[in-house]
Amino acid sequence: NPLKTYFLCLSVLLAQNKFIYHYKNMRWAKGRHETYLCIVVKRRVRPNSLSFDFGHLRNRHLVLFLRLMEAGALCPCLWGYGAPDSVGLCYSVTWFCSWSPCSDCSYRLAQFLSQNPNLRLRIYVSRLYFCDPEDSSAREGLRMLQRAGVQITTISTVVYCWQTFVACRQRVFKAWDGLHQNSVQLARKLNDILQVGHTHTHTHTCTHTVLLS
């Protein structure tokens, strides 16, 4: 039963030290041989009611989550809410990834999303996974996600994650050194990656800048 497996793998709260270690957005993240994925699933049940699900997965469970989405596990019947008129159901899914998705995951996600236009996905990433070479497939994967309508941004503030996914939530989040600066640099790089293929907009922006200066 894939759904049972999903709930077994989905843990709700993350230990503080785990969260900080894996979500640190430093440029050279040594030893992060794991990927953490915090997710929030919002589902519009009726025009004025929302259901809300959250938790975190890691490593292979990310692939499992993908597989479950592909298998239709987000369908209301499987989730046990069984609305008979589920035609207009809308999902809003937010991912907070420690590493950005690899090219394979991006490809599968994009494909899944094209078949499920009632699902909106936002992805926040702490670090970019294998995105240094300009022609890397990981970069192309991120662009593919963007074309599939995914909003990809870097995590600039982790307070929401801290309050939502981390145990001992009463403790105030203390930002690590360079959190903001790293996030600015990362955002710039991500922007560069996503700009490729949007040359018209880019040219326009450049012209504008030249005129101004």
Next chain:
DNA sequence: ATTTTCAAT
């Protein structure tokens, strides 16, 4: 910056 990278056998 010369560096990092989905962790289970």
